[in-house]
Amino acid sequence: GQNIDQPTEMTATEGAIVQINCTYQTSGFNGLFWYQQHAGEAPTFLSYNVLDGLEEKGRFSSFLSRSKGYSYLLLKELQMKDSASYLCAVRLYSTLTFGKGTMLLVSP
Amino acid sequence: DVKVTQSSRYLVKRTGEKVFLECVQDMDHENMFWYRQDPGLGLRLIYFSYDVKMKEKGDIPEGYSVSREKKERFSLILESASTNQTSMYLCASSPQGIEELFFGEGSRLTVL
Numbered sequence: 001g002q003n004i005d006q007p008t009e010m011t012a013t014e015g016a017i018v019q020i021n022c023t024y025q026t027s028g029f030n031g032l033f034w035y036q037q038h039a040g041e042a043p044t045f046l047s048y049n050v051l052d053g054l055e056e057k058g059r060f061s062s063f064l065s066r067s068k069g070y071s072y073l074l075l076k077e078l079q080m081k082d083s084a085s086y087l088c089a090v091r092l093y094s095t096l097t098f099g100k101g102t103m104l105l106v107s108p
Numbered sequence: 109d110v111k112v113t114q115s116s117r118y119l120v121k122r123t124g125e126k127v128f129l130e131c132v133q134d135m136d137h138e139n140m141f142w143y144r145q146d147p148g149l150g151l152r153l154i155y156f157s158y159d160v161k162m163k164e165k166g167d168i169p170e171g172y173s174v175s176r177e178k179k180e181r182f183s184l185i186l187e188s189a190s191t192n193q194t195s196m197y198l199c200a201s202s203p204q205g206i207e208e209l210f211f212g213e214g215s216r217l218t219v220l
Contacts, residue, residue, distance in 0.1 A: 030206075031207075033208075033209070035209075041213070042198065042211035042212060042213050042214055043151075043198075043209075043211050044211075045208045045209070045210075048207055048208065087150070087151065089151075091206060094139065094156065094158055094164070094206065095141070095153055095156055095166065096141075096153075096206070096209060097153070097167075098143075098150050098151040098152075099150060100148065100149060100150035101150050
């Protein structure tokens with residue numbers, strides 16, 4: 001079976017840095033995605049890692065270690081609008097399998 | 109911009125009714141997907157299609173079927189709706205390389 005774990009909830013303060021971890025144990029691996037989903041809205045794409053290492057995109061960075069089955073999403077200079085659910089997903093050939101998501105609450 | 113459009117944002121149906129959820133994408137994507145999203149369970153894959161008339165079961169296909177007669181349209185069918193199918197249904201599409209999934213706004217189905 002496929003197992004993708006991420007924390008259920010996290011809280012952080014505006015302006016701070018937060019790291020959301022994701023660990024996976026899957027029967028295959030073709031890449032790892034991070035999506036952001038605001039309440040009542042569709043998920044939107046944040047990042048896609050295929051190779052090990054850190055990918056930076058503005059305030060957001062994503063890291064992957066395939067040997068450890070581990071990824072994290074790093075959010076810097078947090079803003080109130082970053083309050084959302086963050087979804088980790090592993091690509092297995094033609095499909096994506098999602099973790100249960102991490103709800104991030106940013107407070108003033 | 110890629111647009112994935114789901115026909116209904118909110119539906120209320122009765123147990124035993126046949127339900128059709130329609131999804132249309134406008135970017136000529138090969139792959140289309142149906143997920144359901146439930147609190148505490150995340151997104152779970154119901155069915156996907158990588159070409160016209162092709163379909164593959166996902167993780168939770170029981171009680172559902174799909175149809176893909178045209179490349180741009182992927183329909184999810186609940187032959188006989190049950191209360192445990194009350195959920196948010198999300199359609200997504202991607203090009204062949206699956207470097208990004210584009211999601212529709214979702215259809216919230218309530219089965220009474």
